[in-house]
Structure formats: C-alpha cells, structure tokens
Amino acid sequence: MRLVVAMTGATGSALGIRLxxxxxxxxxxxxxxxxxxxxATIKLETDHSVEQVRALASHAxxxxxxxxxxxxxxxxxDGMVICPCxxxxxxxIRIGFSDNLITRAADVTLKERRRLVLVAREAPLSEIHLENxxxxxRAGAVxxxxxxxxxxxxxxxxxxxxxxxxxxxxQLGIEHSLxxxxxxxxxxxxxxxxxxxxxxxxxxxxxxxxxxxxxxPVTGTHDQTSC
Numbered sequence: 001m002r003l004v005v006a007m008t009g010a011t012g013s014a015l016g017i018r019l020x021x022x023x024x025x026x027x028x029x030x031x032x033x034x035x036x037x038x039x040a041t042i043k044l045e046t047d048h049s050v051e052q053v054r055a056l057a058s059h060a061x062x063x064x065x066x067x068x069x070x071x072x073x074x075x076x077x078d079g080m081v082i083c084p085c086x087x088x089x090x091x092x093i094r095i096g097f098s099d100n101l102i103t104r105a106a107d108v109t110l111k112e113r114r115r116l117v118l119v120a121r122e123a124p125l126s127e128i129h130l131e132n133x134x135x136x137x138r139a140g141a142v143x144x145x146x147x148x149x150x151x152x153x154x155x156x157x158x159x160x161x162x163x164x165x166x167x168x169x170x171q172l173g174i175e176h177s178l179x180x181x182x183x184x185x186x187x188x189x190x191x192x193x194x195x196x197x198x199x200x201x202x203x204x205x206x207x208x209x210x211x212x213x214x215x216x217p218v219t220g221t222h223d224q225t226s227c
Contacts (some may be wrong), residue, residue: 018161018165034054093107119144
C-alpha cells in the first residue's frame with residue numbers, strides 16, 4: 001500500500017508522528033509532506049527533530065515542491081491523510097486552491113476518487129469551518145476530528161493518541177491491532193422499568209480489553225504486494 005501523509009501547523013503533531021510510526025510498522029509506503037508551520041509545531045510540541053520525523057517516512061518532500069510525483073494523478077496512491085489538518089489547509093482544499101504540495105496532493109486525491117482523510121484540528125468550530133467540512137464531506141473526503149473514546153478508559157496521552165491514530169488507519173481499510181475494540185457479541189437487555197435500570201449496573205461491558213492492560217503490538221495482514 002502507498003499513502004501520502006501530510007502534516008500542517010495545527011496543534012497535534014504527535015498524531016502525525018505516531019501515524020508515521022504505525023504505518024511504517026505495517027510496511028506501508030509513505031510519502032510525507034511537511035508544511036513550514038508543521039516543522040515549527042513539531043519543534044514546539046515534541047522532542048523530535050524535523051529530520052527525525054522525515055526519516056519515519058519512505059519518502060519526504062518540501063511543501064513547495066510542486067514538481068514532485070505525488071502532485072500528479074498519474075502517480076498512483078491508495079489515498080492521503082492530513083494529520084493534523086489546519087482550517088487554513090482545509091479551506092484551501094475546499095476551493096481547489098493548490099498553492100503548495102499538500103493542497104495539490106489533496107486535490108489530486110479527490111479528483112482521482114481516492115480516500116482523503118482530514119484530521120481536522122480546531123475547537124470550537126465556526127460556521128465557516130463547518131460549511132467547509134460539510135462541502136468536503138459531500139465531495140468524498142473523510143472529516144475526522146481527533147476525539148477521545150472514553151469507553152476505553154484511557155489513562156495517558158499515549159493511549160489517547162494511539163486510539164485516534166488507530167481509528168484514522170481504520171478509514172484506510174488497513175488491518176491493525178493498535179486499539180482495543182468494542183465487541184458486538186452481547187446484546188443489551190431492553191430497559192423497561194426501574195428494576196432493570198438498577199440491574200444495568202451489573203451488566204458486563206462488551207469491550208475487548210481495558211486501557212489498564214498493555215496495548216497490543218502493531219500487526220497487520222494487508223496485502224503488501226502493492227507497496
């Protein structure tokens with residue numbers, strides 16, 4: 001599998017770094033683009049250097065390199081993730097303003113009908129933000145705010161990061177074991193009265209594992225012949 005991964009200047013550079021680490025462990029070929037402000041945010045929010053982050057990818061590009069292969073639809077990929085995605089970048093993609101390699105690669109991904117996942121990082125959201133996201137969702141992009149799933153009872157930032165990254169990878173159809181998943185092997189009992197509401201406290205929760213247990217190592221079974 002071959003993916004384009006971009007990081008912008010929105011807060012959440014740890015998400016993009018972890019995504020690169022996991023995709024590397026899953027033998028996915030990654031083409032990384034860092035915006036100028038992504039480079040600044042990496043230095044501000046993490047202990048990684050920009051060169052260390054670039055080294056996590058199979059290939060790395062300057063956001064100014066509009067001659068790169070990934071700027072063309074004839075360069076085949078299986079999709080693109082922008083993680084994190086700033087509202088500036090999201091709005092540029094919405095109007096087709098391809099002034100750098102990130103927005104151009106995203107434009108190519110949409111026009112070629114490939115998977116585009118935007119890990120949109122902003123809060124609260126204005127009407128402009130919501131309208132831009134709505135438009136892109138209708139155009140085929142996946143809008144993925146990095147929200148927390150509290151049913152897994154996370155106890156660290158690392159666990160929250162792993163959950164978000166795991167769910168992002170889910171959107172790409174890649175098998176992995178990074179997160180503890182909700183199980184569907186138990187049907188809840190219909191609640192009809194107060195007695196059953198009280199009994200609900202004793203119902204077992206159908207989740208595969210708890211955050212108190214160590215996270216399982218990253219594994220994958222996807223077809224690597226297209227890497």
